[in-house]
Amino acid sequence: MQAKIITIGDEILVGQTVDTNATYIAKELNAIGIKVSEILSITDTEAHIIKSVDAAMEDNDFIILTGGxxxxxxxxxxxxLTDYFDDELVLYPDILARIQEFFIGFNKPFLPVxxxxxxxxxxxxxxxxDLGTASGMLFKKGKTLTFxxxxxxxxxxxxxxxxxxxxKSKYALGDFYHQTLLLAGIGESYLAEMIKDWEAISRDNGVGxxxxxxxxxxxxxxxxxxNQKEFIDQQIAYIQNTYPNYVVGNAEDKLENVIGELLLKTNKKLGTIESCTGGALAQKIxxxxxxxxxxxxSIVSYSYLLKENLVGVNKDVILKEGAVSEAVVREMAEKGRLKLGVDYCISISGVAGPDGGTEDKPVGTVWIAIATENITVAKRFNFGYNRSRNIQASVVAALNYLRLLMTNQI
Structure with a gap:
């Protein structure tokens, strides 16, 4: 069975609102074996709504609309929709009473509108x-349900x-089976090349x-x-066991959650010293x-002065090596660990862009260090030229670097 998702609203089309609804709906439908044939965002005009529903009726079992x-x-x-399905609007007294109670509960006036x-x-x-005043409406025409x-x-x-x-109560749904892994520290093309034989075996067995x-x-x-569950689970296990340095977890896992679980399990404390990320790493944690x-x-030491006065980085090291250097991030992590009184301290310093790059330290150059009581590790990363992406990439790289250290993979 398949469905089409239609999100209605000019706020989506002009970029004022990000359409998270379609993503959520598609995921939920997929989980019960309903394939999504198309996701469409349209302006809230009668002509567009009718045209879109009409087209969806031809080959979909379900049409899901949000908005308006x-x-x-x-x-x-x-x-x-009422006109399209040859229906009429009538007053539902029970729903009216519930809406009135809703406004009373929030101490707001109930307006005629x-x-x-x-x-x-x-x-x-x-x-x-149960959470608002606009009810859901379920229409049936031919074989298609429109919600x-x-x-x-x-x-x-x-x-x-x-x-x-x-x-679920009315239809015999599909038997899809999915397994997803979250990986970090490797790009799509590199992974594809690395596991090309594994991928070929998967596809030869009819698995996407x-x-x-x-x-x-x-x-x-x-x-x-x-019916392919056992084979899929075996293929997933192969990736987990062969490339543990890249595998963070399953579909629902997040790096920040995985790091939190590792710290709780080992009863360790974490702190952060940030420069180019400006607190983004702390926010993620x-x-x-x-x-x-x-x-x-966290200490956000964006300037040379704060690196020296707040964190304790040696001024001579900053002037000699530059703020974006291995020597400086090592001192940031080591002295930051002592300042914050933690077991692990992550430090980040880089050239986020779009300006500030040099020949040997172009935009996208980021140094990350992690200090513990016994060891300090540091690594240079080279990202791109987009400031926002560089900040996000630095946060992910820092968390993954800590994951690798805590799991004895570096």
């Missing part, structure tokens, strides 16, 4: 929204969970192989059927709930 269900005049999805949220298509199946939800992400997720349960790169990281996904159990804090 608010109470204001620019939210037209409900009216357009809010009553429109309880006007819903008579023949559709209405899915109540319309609000575009607010947390409301959409609650409604979509209810939709998934309805689908996909490389999904992001900044500093790469996901490797195998897709087959439930503290994005994990409970990180206060192992993360002490």
């Amino acid at each position: 269900l608010g109470p204001t005049n620019d939210d037209i999805t409900k009216k357009v 809010n009553k429109l949220q309880a006007m819903l298509p008579k023949k559709a199946e209405i899915i109540e929204n 319309s939800m609000p575009g607010v992400p947390f409301e959409m997720k609650g409604l979509f969970a209810k939709f998934i349960e309805i689908v 192989v996909a490389y999904l790169p992001s900044i500093g990281e790469l996901k490797l996904r195998l897709t087959g059927t439930i 503290v994005s994990v709930g409970g990180s206060s159990a192992y993360y002490e804090g």
Whole structure:
């Protein structure tokens, strides 16, 4: 079975809003064996909505729409779909009462326009929204189910969970089986060359192989059927056992979570001394709930003066070697570890760009060091010319460098 996802809203098309809804919906559909044939973002006009739904009806079992269900005049999805499916809007008293209670609970006035949220298509199946005022609407035409939800992400997720349960109860779904690994420290083309024989064996056995790169990281996904589970698991295990230096974890793992688990397991504390990343490494670490159990804090020493006065880096070393150098990041890590009183201290100094590069230290040059009580390691990385990407890549590289050190792989 397959589905088409349609996200409605000019805010997506003009770049004001990132469409995270489609990604979430596609992932959830895929997990229950429904293939996504297409993801489409459209402007919220009647003509575009009708044209898009019409086209999707031809070869999809499900059409999933988000957006355009608010109470204001620019939210037209409900009216357009009601007309399209030859239905009429009627008042649902129970839903009206719930919406009124919703406003009372937040101590907000209930306006006449809010009553429109309880006007819903008579023949559709209405899915109540426990987290907001716009209900989900489920229409059926021929073999196709069309489900319309609000575009607010947390409301959409609650409604979509209810939709998934309805689908599971009514349809015999596919038997897809996926396994995904998260890797770091290797690019897509290098990995593909390294595992080309493994990939050929996978494909020869009817298993799809996909490389999904992001900044500093790469996901490797195998897709087959439930009957191929044993083979897929064996192929995944081969990569895990053969290339542990690159494998961070499974699909749901994140580097910052893996680092946190390693620190908790070993009862160690971490601190960071940052220059070119300006606190981005600290932000990534503290994005994990409970990180206060192992993360002490950071010093952002962007200038020469702060490197000297706050961290304790020798001024002569900075002047002789330059801030972006092995000698300086080693001192940043070692003296930062003592300042912060931690077991591991990561330091970063680099040329993020777009200016500041030299012939021997071009834009994208980043030095990362990690100090422990017994050892200090340092490594030079060469990224690109985009400042934002360089900062992100530095954060990923630093966390992965710590992972390798903590797992005795460097």
